[in-house]
Amino acid sequence: MTSKDATTLPCAALEITGLSFGYPGAKRETVRVGTLSIAAGEQVLLTGGSGSGKSTLLNLVAGLLEPTAGSVRVDGRDIHRLRGPARDAFRGRTIGMIFQTFNLLPGFSARENVMLAMMLSGAGRGEQHDRASALLGSLGIDRPDADVARLSVGQQQRVAVARAVACRPALVLADEPTASLDPENANSAIGLIQETCRQSGAALVCVSHDPSMRERFARVESMAELSASMAGMASTASTASTGSHA
Amino acid sequence: MSDFAIILRSLRARLFSTVTTVLTVAVAVGLLFVLLSMRDAGRQAFDRGSGNMHLLVTRDSSPMVSVLNSVFYANVPQRAIDWAKYNQIAAGFPLEWAIPVQQGDSYMGQPVLATTPEFFTRFEPSVGEPWKAAEGRLLRDKGGATLPGEAVSDDADAHAFEVVVGSRAAQATGLRLYDKIHLTHGIAQSRQLGAAAVSGDDGKTDHGGHVHKEYTFIVVGILEPTGSVHDRALFCHLEGGWVLHAHDRHNADHDCETHGEGEEGHSHAVGVGDLTDADRLITGIYVRVATRPGQQVSGALQTVFDQLRRDATIIVAQPNQQIMGLFRIIGSIDQIFVALAVVVMLSSGVGILLSLYNSMSDRRRQIAVLRVLGASRGRVFNLVLTESAVIGLLGAVGGLILGVIGAVVTSAVLKREIGLSITPSFGPEWMLLVTVATVALGVVAGLLPALLAYRTSVANNLRPAA
Numbered sequence: 001m002t003s004k005d006a007t008t009l010p011c012a013a014l015e016i017t018g019l020s021f022g023y024p025g026a027k028r029e030t031v032r033v034g035t036l037s038i039a040a041g042e043q044v045l046l047t048g049g050s051g052s053g054k055s056t057l058l059n060l061v062a063g064l065l066e067p068t069a070g071s072v073r074v075d076g077r078d079i080h081r082l083r084g085p086a087r088d089a090f091r092g093r094t095i096g097m098i099f100q101t102f103n104l105l106p107g108f109s110a111r112e113n114v115m116l117a118m119m120l121s122g123a124g125r126g127e128q129h130d131r132a133s134a135l136l137g138s139l140g141i142d143r144p145d146a147d148v149a150r151l152s153v154g155q156q157q158r159v160a161v162a163r164a165v166a167c168r169p170a171l172v173l174a175d176e177p178t179a180s181l182d183p184e185n186a187n188s189a190i191g192l193i194q195e196t197c198r199q200s201g202a203a204l205v206c207v208s209h210d211p212s213m214r215e216r217f218a219r220v221e222s223m224a225e226l227s228a229s230m231a232g233m234a235s236t237a238s239t240a241s242t243g244s245h246a
Numbered sequence: 247m248s249d250f251a252i253i254l255r256s257l258r259a260r261l262f263s264t265v266t267t268v269l270t271v272a273v274a275v276g277l278l279f280v281l282l283s284m285r286d287a288g289r290q291a292f293d294r295g296s297g298n299m300h301l302l303v304t305r306d307s308s309p310m311v312s313v314l315n316s317v318f319y320a321n322v323p324q325r326a327i328d329w330a331k332y333n334q335i336a337a338g339f340p341l342e343w344a345i346p347v348q349q350g351d352s353y354m355g356q357p358v359l360a361t362t363p364e365f366f367t368r369f370e371p372s373v374g375e376p377w378k379a380a381e382g383r384l385l386r387d388k389g390g391a392t393l394p395g396e397a398v399s400d401d402a403d404a405h406a407f408e409v410v411v412g413s414r415a416a417q418a419t420g421l422r423l424y425d426k427i428h429l430t431h432g433i434a435q436s437r438q439l440g441a442a443a444v445s446g447d448d449g450k451t452d453h454g455g456h457v458h459k460e461y462t463f464i465v466v467g468i469l470e471p472t473g474s475v476h477d478r479a480l481f482c483h484l485e486g487g488w489v490l491h492a493h494d495r496h497n498a499d500h501d502c503e504t505h506g507e508g509e510e511g512h513s514h515a516v517g518v519g520d521l522t523d524a525d526r527l528i529t530g531i532y533v534r535v536a537t538r539p540g541q542q543v544s545g546a547l548q549t550v551f552d553q554l555r556r557d558a559t560i561i562v563a564q565p566n567q568q569i570m571g572l573f574r575i576i577g578s579i580d581q582i583f584v585a586l587a588v589v590v591m592l593s594s595g596v597g598i599l600l601s602l603y604n605s606m607s608d609r610r611r612q613i614a615v616l617r618v619l620g621a622s623r624g625r626v627f628n629l630v631l632t633e634s635a636v637i638g639l640l641g642a643v644g645g646l647i648l649g650v651i652g653a654v655v656t657s658a659v660l661k662r663e664i665g666l667s668i669t670p671s672f673g674p675e676w677m678l679l680v681t682v683a684t685v686a687l688g689v690v691a692g693l694l695p696a697l698l699a700y701r702t703s704v705a706n707n708l709r710p711a712a
Contacts, residue, residue, distance in 0.1 A: 059705040062618065085622035092620015099708060103615045107259040115247040120620035128247055163619075175708075 012073070013171045013203030014038040014061065019070030020230065021053075021060055029068065031057050034229030036221065040170065043194055043204040045213055048223030054207040057223070058173045061205070062095050063087045075170035092121035096164030096202065098193065100176040102156050104148040110136055110159045111144040114166045121167040135162040139196070153181070157189050165200040172197050174206040183212065190216055249625070252616075253633045260605055267594075267601040268640045274594040275645020275684055278587035280652040282680070283670040285580060292318075292572070294372040294474040296565035300547055301533040303327070303335060303554065309563030310571060315349070316530035317565055318475050319357040322350050322432070327560065329526035335560075339550050340536045343368040346528040348487045351429045351458075356415040358429055358480045360487025363387050366410075369532055371474040382423045382467035385410055385483060392466075406485035406518050410467040414477035425465045429482075430457050431490060458490050460515045484528070485518050492516045492525035595687040598637050602630065602695035613699050614707035623700045630696035631689060638688020642681040649680075 016036040022029040031053040038044050048054045059065045061072050063079040071078050075094050082090050096117075104113050114132035123131070136144045139158040143151065148159055157177070164172050174193055178186035190206070190213060197204040206213070214220050257264045295317045296302075305325035306312040314320035326348075336344040345368065348360040359365075366377045366384040377384060383393055388405045409429075411421050421427065463482060471477055493516040535547045547564075554562040613626050621629075653670035 055709075056705075059708075064618070064705045064708075085624060088617065088620050088622040088625075091618070097618050103611065103618075103708060105255075105612055105615060107255045112247060112251070112255075116252070116616075117619045119247040120616065120625075122620075125247070167620075 012037050013040045015073040017071050020068045022068055032227040032230040038203050041201050041203055043217055045217035045220045046205055046207045052223040054223055055175050058175050063091050093167055094170050096169040096172040098160050098164045098174040098177045100179045102160040104156055104159055106149045109145045110141050110148050113148055113159055114163045117163045117166045161193055161196050165196055168200055169202050172202045172204045176207055253636055256633055263601050267597050267637055270597045271594040271641025272644030272648050274590040275642050275680055276648030276652050277590055279649025279680055281583050281587050282676050283653045283672055292569045297371045298373050299532045300535045302563045302565055303531040304561050306561050309561055310568050312561050312563045313565050313568040323529035326527035326529055332528060340546055342534040342536045345369055345532040347530045348528045351431055351490055353427055353429050353480050354419045356418060356478055356480055360482050360484045362484055371472040371476050378470040379467040380470040384467055406483045407463045408466045409463040409480050409482045411465055412469050412477040412479045413471040415480050416468045421465050423465055426462050428457050428459050488521055488525045489516055492521055595691040598634055598688055598691035602634055602692055606695050606698045610702050610707040613702045614704045617704045627696045627700040630699045631692045634692020635685050635688045638685045642684035646677055
C-alpha cells in the first residue's frame with residue numbers, strides 16, 4: 001500500500017501534504033513529500049538509500065526542522081503552526097522518538113530516563129514512577145535503577161522503547177533503530193518496538209534501509225515514491241491551472 | 247524526577263570539574279569573608295589597648311605618636327614629664343584617676359612598663375575586663391597583702407623590685423613565678439638571672455642598652471591574657487624603674503668626678519631612699535575623667551581635654567580618636583585587600599564560565615535529547631543557568647565554612663604570634679550578602695553557556711557520532 005492508495009482517516013496520526021525541505025545552500029531539496037497519511041495505530045516502514053532524506057523527514061515530522069513548504073499534521077494538529085514552548089510541549093506529549101544509538105542520558109538510571117520523558121511532558125511525579133516501573137517491567141528490564149550506561153545494548157534499546165511510549169504518544173518515530181544490531185537482534189528489536197506501539201495504540205513510522213524489515217510491515221513507503229507523489233501533485237496543480245486559464 | 251535532579255546529575259557527571267570549580271569559588275569567598283569579618287575585629291582589637299582610659303598625657307611629638315608609644319609600645323617615648331607636673335594634672339582636674347607610667351626598660355626584648363598598683367586596680371585594658379593574675383598576684387601597694395608563703399621582703403627596695411609579667415611576655419621569655427631577673431635599660435636582649443646573658447662584662451648589650459645587674463627583680467605574678475598589646479609587656483613599680491634610671495645618672499655623675507681626679511670609678515647601687523625629684527620622671531599619664539557610676543563617657547571630657555591642651559609643655563591625646571585616625575590611614579590598605587579578594591571572586595566566576603562552556607560540547611547531545619522529549623529552549627537555558635547558580639551557591643556555602651575556619655585560625659594565630667585578640671564578627675548580613683553576590687556571580691557566569699544551550703541545534707546533535 002502506498003500513499004496514493006491510502007484513504008484519509010478521520011483521526012490520522014500523521015498527515016503530510018506538499019512537504020518540501022532543503023538545507024541552506026543545497027542545490028536541491030532534501031525532502032519532497034506530496035501526501036502521506038498514517039492512521040492511528042498504523043505501522044509504516046519508510047525506506048530509502050543513504051542521503052534520501054529519511055531522517056530529515058522524521059525531524060520535520062517532529063517539528064525539529066522548519067519545512068520550506070507544506071504541512072505536517074500530527075494527531076490532527078499542524079506542528080509547524082505551533083511556536084516555541086508550545087511546539088516542544090506538543091512534541092513531548094504526542095511524539096515518541098527512538099534513535100539508532102538510543103540517545104539515553106548517561107548518569108541517569110533506566111527508570112529516570114523514562115521518568116524524564118514523562119516529566120518534560122507534564123506528568124505528575126507519582127504517575128512518572130509508577131508508569132515507568134510498569135513499562136520497564138513489561139519490557140523485561142530487571143535493573144530499572146541501574147545507570148543506563150551499565151546495561152547491555154539490548155536492555156538499553158528496551159529502555160529507549162519504553163521512553164518513547166512513556167507519554168502514550170499518538171506517533172512513534174524510529175530512526176534506524178536496528179542499524180547497529182546483528183540480524184537476529186535486529187529482528188527481535190523491531191518486533192519489540194512494533195508490539196509495544198501496538199499495545200500503547202501509537203502509530204509507528206520506522207525508518208530503515210534494511211530490506212529484511214519489509215516483511216515485518218504491512219505498509220512500506222519509499223522516499224522515492226513519496227517524492228514522486230510530490231511531482232504528481234505539482235503536475236496536477238499545473239494542469240488544473242492551465243485548464244482554468246483555458 | 248525534577249529539573250533540579252537533572253542539574254544534580256549533570257554536576258555529578260563531571261564531578262572533577264564541578265569540585266574544582268566549587269573549590270575555586272569557595273577559596274575566593276572564604277578569603278573575602280575572612281577579610282570582611284576581620285576588618286571590624288581589627289579595629290576592636292586596637293580599642294582593647296586603651297581600654298577605659300579617656301586621655302593620654304605625654305611629651306611626645308604628636309597625639310598619634312603618643313598613643314603608639316605609650317599604649318602600643320611602638321617606641322620608647324623620648325621626653326619625660328616631671329613628678330610635679332604629674333601632681334599638678336592629677337590634682338588640678340576632675341579626674342577619676344591619673345595613672346603615671348614610665349617606659350624605657352625591657353627584658354629579653356619585651357617592654358617594661360613601670361607604674362603604680364592603680365594600673366591594675368583602676369585601668370582596664372578592655373572596658374569591663376579588669377586585670378586578673380593567672381599565677382601569683384598583681385602589683386600591690388607597699389605593705390599590701392602578699393600571697394600565703396610568698397617569699398618576698400616588704401622593705402622599700404624589695405617592694406620596688408616586684409614585677410608582673412603579661413601572658414605573651416611570659417610565653418616569649420619563659421618566665422615563671424618567683425623567677426629573678428635583671429632588666430635592661432633600653433630595648434635589648436637581657437636574660438633571666440642564671441641564664442647566659444647576651445651582654446658583655448661591661449653590661450652593654452648588642453642593641454645599645456645595658457643590663458642592670460645591680461638590681462634583681464622578682465616575678466610575683468603572671469597575668470591572664472587580655473587580648474591587648476599589654477600582654478607582651480612586663481610591669482614593675484614606678485620606684486623600681488626610677489631606681490634603674492637614677493643609678494645610671496648617679497654613676498655618670500660619679501664617673502665624671504672620679505675621672506676628673508684620674509681614678510677608676512666604682513658602681514654605686516642607688517636605693518629607693520636615694521631618689522630625688524630629678525629621678526622621679528614618667529613618660530605618660532593614663533587619665534580617666536570623672537564619670538557617673540556605670541557610665542563610660544563623661545560630659546567633662548571635652549572640657550578637661552581642652553584645658554589640658556592649653557598647656558604647651560604636654561601632648562594630650564584621646565586614644566579612641568587617634569585609633570580611628572590610624573584606621574583611616576590604613577583603610578586604603580584594607581580596601582586593597584578587599585579589592586584583591588573581589589578580583590579573586592571574579593576570576594572564580596570566570597572559572598565557572600569556563601567549566602560550563604567547556605562542558606557544552608559534551609552536552610549538546612543531552613540538550614538535544616531533552617528538547618526532543620519536550621523541553622523548550624527556555625527550559626534548557628534555565629537548566630544551565632541554574633546549574634551555574636548552584637555552583638555559585640555551593641562555592642558560597644563552602645566559602646563561608648572556609649571563611650569561618652580561616653577567621654578563627656587567623657585570630658588564633660594573631661593572638662599567639664602578636665598577642666592581638668580579635669573576635670571575628672560573622673554578621674548574618676555579611677553572610678547573606680556574600681552568598682547572594684556569589685550566586686549572582688554564578689548566574690552571570692552561566693549566561694554564555696546557557697545561551698549556547700539555548701541555541702543548540704537539535705537535529706544536528708541527534709545524529710549518531712561519526
